[in-house]
Structure formats: structure tokens, C-alpha cells
Amino acid sequence: MKAINLLGSTGSIGTQTLDIVAQYPHEFRLVGLAARRNVELLAAQIRQFRPEIAAICDEEKLPELKEALADLDPQPILLAGEAAVAEVASYGDADVVVTGIVGCAGLLPTIAAIKAGKDIALANKETLIAGGPVVNPLIEKHGVKLLPADSEHSAIFQCLQGVPAGGLRRIILTASGGAFRDWPVEKLGEVKVADALKHPNWSMGRKITVDSATLMNKGLEVIEAHFLFGMDYDRIDIVIHPQSIIHSLIEVQDTSVLAQLGWPDMRLPLLYALSWPERIYTDWEPLDLVKAGNLTFREPDHQKYPCMKLAYAAGRAGGSMPAVLNAANEQAVALFLDEKIEFLDIPRCIEAACDRHQADNCINPSLEDILAADQWARQEVLQVCEEIKKGDRLVSLR
Numbered sequence: 001m002k003a004i005n006l007l008g009s010t011g012s013i014g015t016q017t018l019d020i021v022a023q024y025p026h027e028f029r030l031v032g033l034a035a036r037r038n039v040e041l042l043a044a045q046i047r048q049f050r051p052e053i054a055a056i057c058d059e060e061k062l063p064e065l066k067e068a069l070a071d072l073d074p075q076p077i078l079l080a081g082e083a084a085v086a087e088v089a090s091y092g093d094a095d096v097v098v099t100g101i102v103g104c105a106g107l108l109p110t111i112a113a114i115k116a117g118k119d120i121a122l123a124n125k126e127t128l129i130a131g132g133p134v135v136n137p138l139i140e141k142h143g144v145k146l147l148p149a150d151s152e153h154s155a156i157f158q159c160l161q162g163v164p165a166g167g168l169r170r171i172i173l174t175a176s177g178g179a180f181r182d183w184p185v186e187k188l189g190e191v192k193v194a195d196a197l198k199h200p201n202w203s204m205g206r207k208i209t210v211d212s213a214t215l216m217n218k219g220l221e222v223i224e225a226h227f228l229f230g231m232d233y234d235r236i237d238i239v240i241h242p243q244s245i246i247h248s249l250i251e252v253q254d255t256s257v258l259a260q261l262g263w264p265d266m267r268l269p270l271l272y273a274l275s276w277p278e279r280i281y282t283d284w285e286p287l288d289l290v291k292a293g294n295l296t297f298r299e300p301d302h303q304k305y306p307c308m309k310l311a312y313a314a315g316r317a318g319g320s321m322p323a324v325l326n327a328a329n330e331q332a333v334a335l336f337l338d339e340k341i342e343f344l345d346i347p348r349c350i351e352a353a354c355d356r357h358q359a360d361n362c363i364n365p366s367l368e369d370i371l372a373a374d375q376w377a378r379q380e381v382l383q384v385c386e387e388i389k390k391g392d393r394l395v396s397l398r
Contacts, residue, residue, distance in 0.1 A: 219311020
């Protein structure tokens, strides 16, 4: 039985992880839970799964959480604040930590878990994108496993099982194309928030759904794949696959291509990350290729999706630049969701921040350098937002 600490328990990744724990009580047990601010759902999860420790990031919510659980016996340790989330990550006898926190907020708790000797089921891509230069050496130093728990990198990881060292030639990441895959590029100036949140295949949080609409999610996954699998950026490709049945592919040295297929269901990569190297029987709906029908592919349109090129450029620049890219994207998406900038302003804000960071790019960043670059980029995007409001001319998208 594997013991689990779960970060981001009330989000999409978290609730699906708990579905797995509930379905397989003889395989997994929950030790710790952490959530951002959803007191009602977190309290219900604590009642159901009885963790030893739980934390809520929003410190103002702690009294409400304690009141909601006042009659619970025995009482779990209840904490609040960002440091408390890191404490949950490193707590107790958990074997593996599921990092379901969205954004760069997941970086410090993940580092805390690694230093505590916990394996990581990585559902937070920003951990490696921003912190790869720091996280990868820590993984090696502490001898823990970093297991991808998102669909694309899990697919690559699964395909690599049995491939000898040096056998990997190319990675092919599949992308649904997001909410606007069938929109002409000329219409993107009319996009509203509600439009960007209509993902055709997946049910996800607001931020990642917008990232899918811009295809920044795929650009970020390129950087993550670089750090996870040690693959050069010239050997990581993206292809639009609207059906989301093939979750990603690898090409090996003899040009054979291996793919992992399945219905669009995040529980599968989560289960594999938690159970690896075992395969657990499930009663989930098996893939029926006849029912799935045609599987189609097309090249991504760089005019429609400029964020992809920005991500490749940041990845190749290395150092602190991916942290700036990631933070700028998080801030720009938040501004878009708050209707303070237009959809097409998202890549403009990101490019402006990356361009302005070039002279200060730290090639061998420390954790402090990464956190400083993250904070600088967020403030820079706020500045760019003000420039947009004033009609100031920004750098043009390449």
C-alpha cells in the first residue's frame, strides 16, 4: 500500500486523485491534504479520507476550516499558509507526493517533498519549467523518482518502458488545439473569456484551459519534456490531434514510432504515476478504436498560436528565461480572466517580458534567482498591461 500526500486536493487533479484512492483503498492511503481556499470541499475530503495533516493556503480560511471539523475525532493537524503546504508535502511516511497545485506556487512544496525523500507524481508542469535547473539536481541528490502525472508526459514515459538507453530519437507531443482550433485566426480578436473556457475534449481548471486555447500549455510541455527526458528542443515536436486519443508518441532510433492511446481521462496517467512500475486493473471504459473513429493530425498554425514559438525560444535561451516565460504567462492569463486585457494581448505581454529579460537572463540560476525572476516577470506584465491601456507600442510578435 502506497501512502500519499496530495497538494491541490480541491482542484481537478486533486479530486481525480481522490477518486482513485477511494476506488482502490487496498492500494493507496492518504496521509496529507493541502488546498488553496475551498474550505467546504476540503472539509468534506478530510471527513472522508481522514488524513493525519491538512493545510489550507489562504490563512484567513483556517478558523472556518477548524469550525467545520470541530466534531471530528480524532482531529487532524490543521495548518494554514504557504509554508504549511510545504509542511504537508514533506510530512510523515508518505511514499509519494501528488503535486496538483496550479502554477509556480507548486515549486517550493515540491522541493520540500524532494528534500524529505518523497517520490513526486508531477502534475504541476511549472515545477520543472521554472525550476528545472534546481529541481533536477535535487532529484539526483536525494535519489527520489520524478513520475509524470499529466497525460502527455505520462504517455511518453509509458512508451519509454523497455526502450534502451540512447534509443529515443524524437518526442511528439499531441495537442487538442483547444477552444479555437476551428476558428479562423481573424476571429481571435473577438474572443471573450467564456469562449476560451470551452475546451472541446477535457474538463480542466480555468488557467490550464486558457493555456490550451493559446497552445502555451503545449509550449510549456516542450520545456517540461526537455527536463524530464533530456531531449534537445530540436527533437521535440508538436502535432494537433483533435480527438485526444493518442496522448503523445516517441520515435526511436530505427524510426519506429510508439504511441500511448486512451479515452481523454486524467485518472489514467495519475493512476500510472501512483502505481508505477505496476499496472492496476480498472473497470474503466476500455478504448474502442471503432467507437473512437478517425484519428486525424495537422501541423499547428504558428500565426494562430504564437505562444509555441515563445516557449521554444525561452527553452533554448535556458537559465531563468523559462521562469520568466511561465510567470509572465500566469500573470497575463490572470489579467485576461479578469477581463483586463484581450485574448491576443496574452502573447504580447509574454513576449515583452521575455524580451526585457534577455540582458538579465541568469544562465545557472539558483532557487533565489528563479523566484526573483518569477516575481519580476509578474510585475513586468502588469507594467505591460498599463502600456496596452495607454496604447503604447509593444514589441511585435515574431
